[in-house]
Amino acid sequence: MKTVKIKDKEFAISISSDKIQNAIKQVASKINNDYVGQQPLFIAVLNGSFMFAADLFKNLAIECEISFIKVSSYQGTQTTEDVKELIGLNQNIEGRRIIILEDIVDTGITLDTTIAKLKKHKPADIKVATLLYKPEAFKNQFIIDYVGIEIPNDFIVGYGLDYDGLGRNLSDIYKIIN
Ligand code: 5GP
Ligand code: MG
Numbered sequence: 158m159k160t161v162k163i164k165d166k167e168f169a170i171s172i173s174s175d176k177i178q179n180a181i182k183q184v185a186s187k188i189n190n191d192y193v194g195q196q197p198l199f200i201a202v203l204n205g206s207f208m209f210a211a212d213l214f215k216n217l218a219i220e221c222e223i224s225f226i227k228v229s230s231y232q233g234t235q236t237t238e239d240v241k242e243l244i245g246l247n248q249n250i251e252g253r254r255i256i257i258l259e260d261i262v263d264t265g266i267t268l269d270t271t272i273a274k275l276k277k278h279k280p281a282d283i284k285v286a287t288l289l290y291k292p293e294a295f296k297n298q299f300i301i302d303y304v305g306i307e308i309p310n311d312f313i314v315g316y317g318l319d320y321d322g323l324g325r326n327l328s329d330i331y332k333i334i335n
Contacts, residue, residue: 161331163320168313168331172306177288177316177330178212180305184286185216187303188256192219197254198280199223200246202271204325205260208317209288209305213258224248228267243274255280256303260317261289265297272299289313289330 315327
């Protein structure tokens with residue numbers, strides 16, 4: 158089995174690049190159908206979502222825009238449940254149809270806070286597209302409109318996701334083994 162070592166931890170391959178790209182094509186195809194003529198504004202949550210946002214965007218055929226914001230709630234391999242301020246929203250979103258792009262929804266705390274903060278700017282509506290979703294870890298009520306791949310509650314790295322800043326460059330996704 159393909160493994161990688163990042164700092165003190167070992168990870169084994171879990172989701173191949175091909176599987177990731179297929180999941181993204183399916184999400185893109187649904188959004189292409191749902192948003193014809195709507196010119197949605199995608200808001201990608203940095204840092205983790207940068208690869209997903211880039212690959213999803215290449216598969217979109219509708220007129221659309223993208224903007225990037227930053228929030229951060231993870232330290233090492235544990236969620237701190239302390240969502241920081243939303244940085245970088247420098248665009249008027251009033252009346253716009255928003256699709257938030259996330260790399261992964263774990264507890265959902267980050268997104269719940271992000272959605273609440275974005276709502277204050279009076280968008281027409283807000284939907285969520287995430288590449289990965291951990292249903293066992295999810296603690297919130299909001300609806301996740303577009304999910305690429307559901308995964309078990311393991312800590313993962315690769316394809317934009319990091320362990321202490323490293324591993325984002327891997328094109329496959331790896332899960333922690335020890
Ligand atoms: P949540 O607030 O839903 O618990 O977690 C949201 C953020 O934590 C995600 O956007 C992601 O940046 C990070 N995160 C959650 N699970 C993982 C994981 O398994 N690996 C990594 N590297 N980051 C994760
Ligand atoms: Mg994220």
